[in-house]
Amino acid sequence: xxxxxxxxxxxxxxxxxxxxxxxxxxxxxxxxxxxxxxxxxxxxxxxxxxxxxxxxxxxxxxxxxxxxxxxxxxxxxxxxxxxxxxxxxxxxxxxxxxxxxxxxxxxxxxxxxxxxxxxxxxxxxxxxxxxxxxxxxxxxxxxxxxxxxxxxxxxxxxxxxxxxxxxxxxxxxxxxxxxxxxxxxxxxxxxxxxxxxxxxxxxxxxxxxxxxxxxxxxxxxxxxxxxxxxxxxxxxxxxxxxxxxxxxxxxxxxxxxxxxxxxxxxxxxxxxxxxxxxxxxxxxxxxxxxxxxxxxxxxxxxxxxxxxxxxxxxxxxxxxxxxxxxxxxxxxxxxxxxxxxxxxxxxxxxxxxxxxxxxxxxxxxxxxxxxxxxxxxxxxxxxxxxxxxxxxxxxxxxxxxxxxxxxxxxxxxxxxxxxxxxxxxxxxxx
Amino acid sequence: xxxxxxxxxxxxxxxxxxxxxxxxxxxxxxxxxxxxxxxxxxxxxxxxxxxxxxxxxxxxxxxxxxxxxxxxxxxxxxxxxxxxxxxxxxxxxxxxxxxxxxxxxxxxxxxxxxxxxxxxxxxxxxxxxxxxxxxxxxxxxxxxxxxxxxxxxxxxxxxxxxxxxxxxxxxxxxxxxxxxxxxxxxxxxxxxxxxxxxxxxxxxxxxxxxxxxxxxxxxxxxxxxxxxxxxxxxxxxxxxxxxxxxxxxxxxxxxxxxxxxxxxxxxxxxxxxxxxxxxxxxxxxxxxxxxxxxxxxxxxxxxxxxxxxxxxxxxxxxxxxxxxxxxxx
Numbered sequence: 001x002x003x004x005x006x007x008x009x010x011x012x013x014x015x016x017x018x019x020x021x022x023x024x025x026x027x028x029x030x031x032x033x034x035x036x037x038x039x040x041x042x043x044x045x046x047x048x049x050x051x052x053x054x055x056x057x058x059x060x061x062x063x064x065x066x067x068x069x070x071x072x073x074x075x076x077x078x079x080x081x082x083x084x085x086x087x088x089x090x091x092x093x094x095x096x097x098x099x100x101x102x103x104x105x106x107x108x109x110x111x112x113x114x115x116x117x118x119x120x121x122x123x124x125x126x127x128x129x130x131x132x133x134x135x136x137x138x139x140x141x142x143x144x145x146x147x148x149x150x151x152x153x154x155x156x157x158x159x160x161x162x163x164x165x166x167x168x169x170x171x172x173x174x175x176x177x178x179x180x181x182x183x184x185x186x187x188x189x190x191x192x193x194x195x196x197x198x199x200x201x202x203x204x205x206x207x208x209x210x211x212x213x214x215x216x217x218x219x220x221x222x223x224x225x226x227x228x229x230x231x232x233x234x235x236x237x238x239x240x241x242x243x244x245x246x247x248x249x250x251x252x253x254x255x256x257x258x259x260x261x262x263x264x265x266x267x268x269x270x271x272x273x274x275x276x277x278x279x280x281x282x283x284x285x286x287x288x289x290x291x292x293x294x295x296x297x298x299x300x301x302x303x304x305x306x307x308x309x310x311x312x313x314x315x316x317x318x319x320x321x322x323x324x325x326x327x328x329x330x331x332x333x334x335x336x337x338x339x340x341x342x343x344x345x346x347x348x349x350x351x352x353x354x355x356x357x358x359x360x361x362x363x364x365x366x367x368x369x370x371x372x373x374x375x376x377x378x379x380x381x382x383x384x385x386x387x388x389x390x391x392x393x394x395x396x397x398x399x400x401x402x403x404x405x406x407x408x409x410x411x412x413x414x415x416x417x418x419x420x421x422x423x424x425x426x427x428x429x430x
Numbered sequence: 431x432x433x434x435x436x437x438x439x440x441x442x443x444x445x446x447x448x449x450x451x452x453x454x455x456x457x458x459x460x461x462x463x464x465x466x467x468x469x470x471x472x473x474x475x476x477x478x479x480x481x482x483x484x485x486x487x488x489x490x491x492x493x494x495x496x497x498x499x500x501x502x503x504x505x506x507x508x509x510x511x512x513x514x515x516x517x518x519x520x521x522x523x524x525x526x527x528x529x530x531x532x533x534x535x536x537x538x539x540x541x542x543x544x545x546x547x548x549x550x551x552x553x554x555x556x557x558x559x560x561x562x563x564x565x566x567x568x569x570x571x572x573x574x575x576x577x578x579x580x581x582x583x584x585x586x587x588x589x590x591x592x593x594x595x596x597x598x599x600x601x602x603x604x605x606x607x608x609x610x611x612x613x614x615x616x617x618x619x620x621x622x623x624x625x626x627x628x629x630x631x632x633x634x635x636x637x638x639x640x641x642x643x644x645x646x647x648x649x650x651x652x653x654x655x656x657x658x659x660x661x662x663x664x665x666x667x668x669x670x671x672x673x674x675x676x677x678x679x680x681x682x683x684x685x686x687x688x689x690x691x692x693x694x695x696x697x698x699x700x701x702x703x704x705x706x707x708x709x710x711x712x713x714x715x716x717x718x719x720x721x722x723x724x725x726x727x728x729x730x731x732x733x734x735x736x737x738x739x740x741x742x743x744x745x746x747x748x749x750x751x752x753x754x755x756x757x758x759x
C-alpha cells in the first residue's frame with residue numbers, strides 16, 4: 001500500500017514534536033508513506049503534491065490507548081471518528097463481542113481494520129480466556145496475531161495467585177500487561193465516587209480504595225515478576241503517588257488517564273447528569289488536580305479517550321441504570337487544548353502525552369517527526385475552534401460531553417502512512 | 431470547562447419561581463417550604479369534615495406509578511388526590527420487570543398518551559423522578575414519592591409539619607436522627623428540610639457502617655454514641671432498619687443494634703423532658719424502638735400519618751397551579 005502513496009510536501013507548517021525536541025517552521029517531505037525530509041528536501045525527491053499548511057501545527061500521529069467499541073457493528077464509523085479527531089492509531093481492548101481471547105478473533109479484527117483504510121488499529125488480547133479470570137489465554141498466539149499487550153480490564157482474576165501466573169506467563173512471552181485497576185468487591189454496585197456528591201444524591205459510591213488497593217497490589221506483583229506493565233484510566237490522586245513511587249524505584253510501569261478525568265470532577269453529576277456516569281467514576285476536584293500534575297510531571301505518560309459510544313437510549317435512564325461511559329474520539333484533542341488554554345498544561349506537554357507518550361507504550365522504538373518514521377501526522381490549527389454538533393458527529397455515540405461546545409483547536413487533517421484519513425475541506429492543494 | 435448543567439433547583443420551579451414539580455428538597459428556597467407547610471395547615475381541617483373534599487383538582491387525572499412495593503405511601507397519595515377531587519389511577523409495576531431505564535421511558539411514554547396531569551412516582555433508582563421530569567414528560571407534573579436512597583420529600587415535609595405544630599420555631603430546636611442514614615432517602619430529605627428551615631442543630635446517630643461518606647457535608651453533627659447524640663434533643667427521629675443490612679455485613683445482629691441504637695425510655699431520658707419522638711413507619715418494635723416509647727406519651731407516630739395526607743394535598747395543589755402558571759408565562 002505504501003509504495004503507491006504519492007509524494008507530498010507539507011509547506012510552511014509549525015513542526016512540533018516535543019519528544020524529539022523539534023519545534024520549527026518549515027516544510028515536511030513525505031515519500032512511500034514515511035517522512036523523507038524535514039526542513040530541506042531529500043535529494044532526488046522529484047515532483048510531489050504540495051500543500052500550503054501555514055498556520056497549522058504538525059504533530060506526530062495521536063495514539064489513543066483505549067477505544068471500546070462494544071461490538072463490530074459500527075467499526076468503520078468509529079475509526080473515521082478517530083481520524084476526524086486527529087487520531088491515527090487506536091488501541092482496542094479485548095472486551096468486544098466476541099472477546100479477543102484467541103488468535104482467530106484477533107486476525108478477524110485485523111482484516112476488518114485493513115478494509116477501512118482509516119486509523120491504524122492495534123489490539124489488546126484478553127489476559128484470561130473470556131476475561132473470566134481463571135484460565136490463561138494463549139498469549140503467544142495472541143501476540144503473534146498482532147496483540148500488543150494483554151489485559152483483563154476491570155474483570156478480576158479469581159485470586160492473586162492466578163494474576164501472578166498471568167504476569168509470569170506474559171513476561172515469558174515478552175508482552176506487556178495492561179491493568180485497569182479495580183477491586184471488584186469495593187466497587188460492587190457503585191456508580192459514582194464515594195464522596196459528597198454521591199452522598200447527597202443518594203448514589204451508591206465507589207471509594208478511592210477500590211482503585212488504590214488494586215494499584216498497590218498489581219504494582220507489587222509486577223515488581224516481583226519484573227513484567228512490563230501499563231496502568232490505564234487512573235482516577236485517584238493516591239494512585240498517581242503509588243505509580244510515581246514504583247517508577248522512582250525503577251519498576252518499568254507507565255500509566256494513562258482518561259481525558260474526562262482531567263476536565264471534570266464529581267460535581268458534574270449534579271442534577272443526575274447521566275452523561276457523566278463513567279467508570280472509573282469522576283473523583284474529587286483534588287484528584288483532578290493531581291491527575292493534571294501527574295500528566296505534567298510525566299508520571300502519567302499518556303491521555304486516552306476511553307471512548308465508549310452509546311445510542312441515546314443508553315443514557316436515557318435514571319443515573320445508576322444508565323450505561324457508563326462517554327464518547328469523545330471527536331473532542332479529545334480539543335479538550336487537551338482547552339487545558340493548555342486554561343494554563344494547566346503547556347502545548348508541548350499536551351502534544352507529547354497524546355503522541356510520544358502513548359506511542360511508546362505500544363511501540364518501544366516509536367519515532368515521531370523523524371526521517372524514516374511512518375508519516376502518521378495530525379495537522380491542527382491551535383488558533384482555530386471547533387463546535388461539534390449532533391448532526392456532524394461521525395461516531396454513532398451521542399454521549400459526547402463536548403457536543404455543542406466551542407472548543408479550542410481545529411483538526412485540519414489526519415494522515416496515516418502518508419495517506420489522508422481525514423482531510424478538512426479547508427485544506428487545498430497549491 | 432464546566433459540565434453542562436441540568437440543575438435540580440430550576441427543574442422544580444417555573445419562570446415565576448412557583449413549584450411545578452416536587453422532586454427533592456434540594457434547591458428549594460425556604461419560602462417554598464414554608465408555603466407548603468402553610469398550605470398543608472389549611473388542609474388539616476378538611477380531614478375532619480363530614481365531606482372531606484375540596485374541588486382544587488377537579489377534572490385532573492393523577493397517576494400513581496409505584497415501581498417499588500408500598501401500601502401506606504401510595505394510599506395517602508391516593509387519599510390526598512381524592513380529597514382534591516382528582517381522578518386517580520394506580521399503576522403498580524413490579525421492580526424486577528422494569529429495572530432498566532428503557533422500560534421506564536417506554537412505560538412513561540405509553541402512560542403519557544392517556545393524558546395524565548400528574549405522576550406520583552416511586553422508583554428504586556436514585557434520580558428516577560428527576561429523570562422523568564427532564565426527559566419523559568415535560569408537560570406533566572411529577573411528584574417524587576421516593577427514589578432510591580436519594581429523596582422522599584413529601585415524607586420530610588410531613589415531618590416538618592409535625593415538628594412545627596408540636597415544637598414551633600425551628601431555630602431553637604435540636605433534632606437528632608437515629609439509625610441507617612446511608613440507605614435512607616427519608617433522612618437525606620429531612621436533613622435538607624431541617625437546614626433549609628433554619629433548625630438550630632441537626633444531628634445524626636448511628637454506626638459508621640450506616641453513615642454515608644462525608645455525611646457532615648450535608649450539614650449535620652455526627653455521633654456514634656446514642657446517649658451523646660440524644661443529649662438535650664427536642665426532637666428524636668428514628669429511622670426504619672431494613673433486615674437485609676444484617677446480610678450485607680453492615681451490622682452483626684438486630685439485638686446488638688437494639689442495644690446500641692434502639693430507642694428506650696432509658697436512653698430517651700437524656701433528651702429534653704418535652705422531647706417528641708417520630709418515625710416514618712412502619713416501625714420494627716424491639717429493633718429500632720421499644721414499644722413503650724413507640725406507644726408512649728411523647729410519640730407522634732400516628733399524628734404523622736394524618737399530617738401526611740394534608741402535606742400531599744398541599745404539594746399536589748401547588749404543583750398543579752405551578753404547571754398552569756408556567757403555561758401562562
